[in-house]
Amino acid sequence: xxxxxxxxxxxxxxxxxxxxxxxxxxxxxxxxxxxxxxxxxxxxxxxxxxxxxxxxxxxxxxxxxxxxxxxxxxxxxxxxxxxxxxxxxxxxxxxxxxxxxxxxxxxxxxxxxxxxxxxxxxxxxxxxxxxxxxxxxxxxxxxxxxxxxxxxxxxxxxxxxxxxxxxxxxxxxxxxxxxxxxxxxxxxxxxxxxxxxxxxxxxxxxxxxxxxxxxxxxxxxxxxxxxxxxxxxxxxxxxxxxxxxxxxxxxxxxxxxxxxxxxxxxxxxxxxxxxxxxxxxxxxxxxxxxxxxxxxxxxxxxxxxxxxxxxxxxxxxxxxxxxxxxxxxxxxxxxxxxxxxxxxxxxxxxxxxxxxxx
Amino acid sequence: xxxxxxxxxxxxxxxxxxxxxxxxxxxxxxxxxxxxxxxxxxxxxxxxxxxxxxxxxxxxxxxxxxxxxxxxxxxxxxxxxxxxxxxxxxxxxxxxxxxxxxxxxxxxxxxxxxxxxxxxxxxxxxxxxxxxxxxxxxxxxxxxxxxxxxxxxxxxxxxxxxxxxxxxxxxxxxxxxxxxxxxxxxxxxxxxxxxxxxxxxxxxxxxxxxxxxxxxxxxxxxxxxxxxxxxxxxxxxxxxxxxxxxxxxxxxxxxxxxxxxxxxxxxxxxxxxxxxxxxxxxxxxxxxxxxxxxxxxxxxxxxxxxxxxxxxxxxxxxxxxxxxxxxxxxxxx
Numbered sequence: 195x196x197x198x199x200x201x202x203x204x205x206x207x208x209x210x211x212x213x214x215x216x217x218x219x220x221x222x223x224x225x226x227x228x229x230x231x232x233x234x235x236x237x238x239x240x241x242x243x244x245x246x247x248x249x250x251x252x253x254x255x256x257x258x259x260x261x262x263x264x265x266x267x268x269x270x271x272x273x274x275x276x277x278x279x280x281x282x283x284x285x286x287x288x289x290x291x292x293x294x295x296x297x298x299x300x301x302x303x304x305x306x307x308x309x310x311x312x313x314x315x316x317x318x319x320x321x322x323x324x325x326x327x328x329x330x331x332x333x334x335x336x337x338x339x340x341x342x343x344x345x346x347x348x349x350x351x352x353x354x355x356x357x358x359x360x361x362x363x364x365x366x367x368x369x370x371x372x373x374x375x376x377x378x379x380x381x382x383x384x385x386x387x388x389x390x391x392x393x394x395x396x397x398x399x400x401x402x403x404x405x406x407x408x409x410x411x412x413x414x415x416x417x418x419x420x421x422x423x424x425x426x427x428x429x430x431x432x433x434x435x436x437x438x439x440x441x442x443x444x445x446x447x448x449x450x451x452x453x454x455x456x457x458x459x460x461x462x463x464x465x466x467x468x469x470x471x472x473x474x475x476x477x478x479x480x481x482x483x484x485x486x487x488x489x490x491x492x493x494x495x496x497x498x499x500x501x502x503x504x505x506x507x508x509x510x511x512x513x514x515x516x517x518x519x520x521x522x523x524x525x526x527x528x529x530x531x532x533x534x535x536x537x538x539x540x541x542x543x544x545x546x547x548x549x550x551x552x
Numbered sequence: 553x554x555x556x557x558x559x560x561x562x563x564x565x566x567x568x569x570x571x572x573x574x575x576x577x578x579x580x581x582x583x584x585x586x587x588x589x590x591x592x593x594x595x596x597x598x599x600x601x602x603x604x605x606x607x608x609x610x611x612x613x614x615x616x617x618x619x620x621x622x623x624x625x626x627x628x629x630x631x632x633x634x635x636x637x638x639x640x641x642x643x644x645x646x647x648x649x650x651x652x653x654x655x656x657x658x659x660x661x662x663x664x665x666x667x668x669x670x671x672x673x674x675x676x677x678x679x680x681x682x683x684x685x686x687x688x689x690x691x692x693x694x695x696x697x698x699x700x701x702x703x704x705x706x707x708x709x710x711x712x713x714x715x716x717x718x719x720x721x722x723x724x725x726x727x728x729x730x731x732x733x734x735x736x737x738x739x740x741x742x743x744x745x746x747x748x749x750x751x752x753x754x755x756x757x758x759x760x761x762x763x764x765x766x767x768x769x770x771x772x773x774x775x776x777x778x779x780x781x782x783x784x785x786x787x788x789x790x791x792x793x794x795x796x797x798x799x800x801x802x803x804x805x806x807x808x809x810x811x812x813x814x815x816x817x818x819x820x821x822x823x824x825x826x827x828x829x830x831x832x833x834x835x836x837x838x839x840x841x842x843x844x845x846x847x848x849x850x851x852x853x854x855x856x857x858x859x860x861x862x863x864x865x866x867x868x869x870x871x872x873x874x875x876x877x878x879x880x881x882x883x884x885x
Contacts, residue, residue, distance in 0.1 A: 270669065322869045325591055325672070325824070329816045330869055333862035344853035414883055461813065465676065472673050506622045509692060516684025523677030528662040531670045 197545045213395055230384055235377035243376040244449070250490045251383040252444045257470040257482035258394050259437025264468070265477035266398050267430035268410030269319050273331035275463035276338035277435050279455050280308045281442025283348050286357040289370075289447065290350060297362040297369055301386070301443045308439020309432040311338075316431025320424060323413070335464055342455040356454050359447040370447045379448050386444065390437060395479050397433065406430050407477070438467075469519075473526055475533025484534045492519065562727065563846045564839055569732035571838020572739045573801070576794040577815040578822065578830040579742065580787040585824045586763040587783040588660070590671045594679035596812025598648070598788055601686040603795030603804045605647050607697050608690040610640035615689045637698075641792070648788030656781045664776075683809060692806070697799035702730040735797045742793060743831060746786075755782060763825075817865035822876055829877035837861045 202217045204210040214220040238247065256274060263269050284307035288300045295303075315334040322330050342348050349357050361371025367378035397403055405426045408416035417423050446453045453459070466489060474485020493515055500511040530537050544551070577595060584592040608615065612631035621627060635643075659678065663671055750756035761769040762779045770776055798808050818837050822829025841860040849856045874881045 318866055318870055322873055324668070326820060326869055326873060329820050329862065330866045332813065332816060333859060333866040336859035336862050340855060340858050344855070468673075469676070507618075510618055510622055510688065513684045513688040513692070516680050517688065518684075520677045520679065520681030520684060523680065524659055524674050527666075527670055527674045527677065528659070531666055 195549060197542070197548075199546065211399075227388070231381070235381055238376050238380050240376050243380055245494055246490060247380055248383060248449045250486055251380075251387045252441050252449055253467065253470065253490065254387055254483050254486040255390055255444070256438050256441035256467045257474065257486045258391060258479065259434045259441065260467050261471045261474075261476065261478070261482045262394060262398065262406070262437065263430050263434035265471055265475075265481070266403060266410060267406040267427065267434075268413075269316075269427065269430060270324070270328040271331040271434075272328050272461070272464050272468065273315065273334035273338075274438055274467045275459040275461060276335040277308050277312055277438040278442030278445060278463060279338055279342055279459035280311045280435075281305060281439030282446035282453055282459065283342055283357065283455075284308060284439065285443035285447050286350075286359070287348070289360060289362065293360070297364055297382075297447070298386075300362075301440055301447070304443035305436040305440035308442065309436040312431045312435020312438070313428055316428050316435075319427050319431065332461075335461055339455055339459060354454075356452050357446065358452045362447075370451065372451070374448070374451075383444055383448060386440065390440065391479060391483075394437070398479065402426075402429060410477075469523060471533075473523060473533055475535030478533065478535035480538065481533050481535030484538065488534065489519070492522075560843075560846070563842050565728060566732075567839035567842030568835055569728065569736060569838070570842060571835035572732070572736045572831075573794075573797060573834075574811070574814055574818045574837055575831045575834030576735065576739055576742070576790065576797060577811050578818040578834055579739075579746075579827065580790040580794065581815055581819055582822075582824065582827055582830045583746075583790065584783055584787045587759055588762075588780055589668060589766075590660070590675065591668065591824070592787065593672060593675040593812060594682060595787065595791060595815065596809040597679040597682045597686070598651075598791035599795035599798065599811065600804070600806070600808040601651075601682050601795075602644055602648055602788065602792035603697055603799035603808060604686050604690045604695065606640055606644045606792070606796065607695045607799070607804055609643050610635050610637065613690060618691055619688055641796075644792055645789060648792055649785045652781050652784030652788050655784055656777060660780055661777065679809070679812075683806075695799075695804040697796065697804050702734060729801075731797070731801055738793060738797065739831070742790065743827060746827065759783065814861060817861040820865040821868055823874060826877035832876060837864065840864055 197216075197218055199216055202215075212220075214223050234247075256278060260271060260274055263271050281304045285300055285304035288295065288303055289297075292300075315331065318330050319327055343355065349355055352358075359370040361368055361373065363369055364378070364382065367375045369375070369378050369382050398406070405416070405421045406429075408419070408421045409423060409426050409430075413423055416426075442459065445458070450458065470485035470489050471482060472485070473488055474483065475481025496515050496518065497508075497511055500506050500514060501508055526533065577599060580595045580598070581592060584590055584595070607613075612633040612635065614620070614628050614630060617628050617630075655678065659674060660671075663674055750759055758769070758774045758779055759782070761772070761774055762776060766776065769779075794811075795804075795808065798811060802808070814837075815834075818830060818833040820833070821836055822831070822833025841857045841864075844860050845854070845856050
């Protein structure tokens with residue numbers, strides 16, 4: 195009744211293929227953008243930035259990247275943490291080697307470095323498929339983390355083995371370092387998220403995305419109709435790694451500021467991002483965001499309720515959190531294997547007909 | 553014989569023993585994969601959970617005591633008994649069977665006919681769930697598992713091998729943990745009994761039929777659901793054995809569940825569907841990583857055990873994508 199397509203006429207091909215086909219969706223999107231860019235920065239404080247918004251934004255980028263590889267191209271990867279570490283360390287090395295370089299350029303360069311590394315680890319995917327590939331990507335995960343631990347050049351021979359982000363600013367606001375400005379950090383990440391999500395959306399519905407999906411659905415058939423598996427798989431690995439590398443660079447420089455590689459970019463990080471795209475929805479841009487929001491917000495919420503609300507010890511709260519997350523993953527897979535994005539889609543379709551479904 | 557050679561031999565032997573431990577975990581994977589096509593990521597957590605339950609039952613811990621204490625403000629901790637190891641193992645086995653039933657009832661039943669990847673993800677969810685559940689039930693502190701498995705260096709072997717070295721060289725014999733020897737014996741017994749079970753019993757034949765073809769098995773009247781419960785129960789039993797061995801070796805703690813990750817390259821080498829493959833794969837990984845750490849590790853900074861197995865599996869896969877003993881992958885459009 196309130197949500198409908200009546201009267202929303204498409205007068206050109208461009209209008210017909212736009213991302214938000216319904217006028218109401220478009221408006222909601224613009225409103226959301228306006229709130230995110232113009233309202234939130236004035237109310238954000240350090241707690242909200244560090245506990246909720248920054249991890250959400252940064253991990254959405256990682257989820258977008260993994261979704262391109264796993265959701266669109268069908269190559270399961272458990273090496274996300276390792277690739278994020280590459281992004282973080284590339285970012286650190288570039289920041290410390292070229293102190294005058296703009297932080298935005300540094301982050302994008304770190305993404306490019308990660309893309310190259312991803313390309314190398316993507317080569318086996320031409321022969322290995324499915325689970326086997328997932329295990330092969332574990333090699334990337336463990337090897338990369340080990341490498342960053344063992345080779346002192348990567349952490350500039352610092353005594354602790356940690357990497358610390360030096361202070362960098364844009365337009366006079368500190369984005370990294372100890373005295374970073376919360377709204378500036380937030381806006382910096384948000385700008386990248388919007389840019390990258392827009393790029394991902396258009397990549398996945400273009401020629402490249404179609405060849406990814408063809409490979410995902412059946413690689414032999416795709417090969418027969420003329421999709422080049424080499425180019426397609428490697429481009430998916432490179433682009434996905436670019437996203438993940440950018441996420442890693444942001445995670446290190448803007449979000450945490452100091453990183454110990456085994457802790458932050460371990461196998462758990464890989465699984466976390468994988469869960470995000472499963473819960474959110476494989477092969478869906480929207481799903482990447484929903485999944486990231488879900489897995490960032492739910493633990494914060496649970497912790498607040500159980501520790502601050504009920505006054506339970508933190509270890510019990512942590513255990514219950516594990517149980518709930520595990521249970522929810524199973525529940526979602528049973529109820530809707532295609533994730534929350536699919537539920538959202540179904541809800542919208544129902545709403546279009548509501549209250550008179552035929 | 554020169555001490556150099558003997559050291560290398562010792563490294564190889566220890567690698568074999570470590571490999572047996574990996575194989576124990578990998579076995580459980582293969583069982584479930586063969587029978588239901590599910591890649592059960594939760595196998596490692598099942599081992600952890602079984603070991604925790606065993607310790608908890610043996611020491612008479614009250615389940616969920618932390619939670620109960622937190623909610624009701626009480627101070628209960630234990631029933632105050634210590635059960636004999638044998639009884640505790642039996643009770644743990646019962647718990648694992650119950651667990652198998654519950655998993656089938658509440659998770660697998662609803663996921664029939666889904667993509668393997670979806671099922672894999674479901675087992676990851678299950679792993680998370682069990683990890684939290686086990687910690688909540690028995691507490692997350694590191695526990696000592698003692699069911700009477702002998703431990704410590706085998707002096708007999710040390711004295712025996714010390715005589716092998718050349719006269720005057722400083723060689724004191726090989727160090728091999730008794731626990732590893734026991735584990736080897738247990739693993740052999742396990743494989744033999746599993747093979748006998750699947751070859752010579754009615755249930756075993758049904759298991760093989762299901763592994764071969766789900767629909768054909770259904771059509772001759774084999775209940776898939778019953779078979780799945782049985783398979784998960786057997787996998788639970790294997791997990792318990794692995795949990796006992798690993799728990800006795802390094803204490804019952806969270807890192808126990810990570811051996812699941814170590815079992816993955818073992819499976820890759822051996823092939824997902826082959827029980828002997830799991831053993832051979834485990835041995836190759838065990839020996840390979842110990843030898844690599846011994847010979848090349850010191851040159852590149854050590855701790856290569858973290859990744860060697862995966863890189864070995866990766867290189868191996870490029871040349872033989874189906875593993876050593878796996879069925880040949882045939883793809884059709």
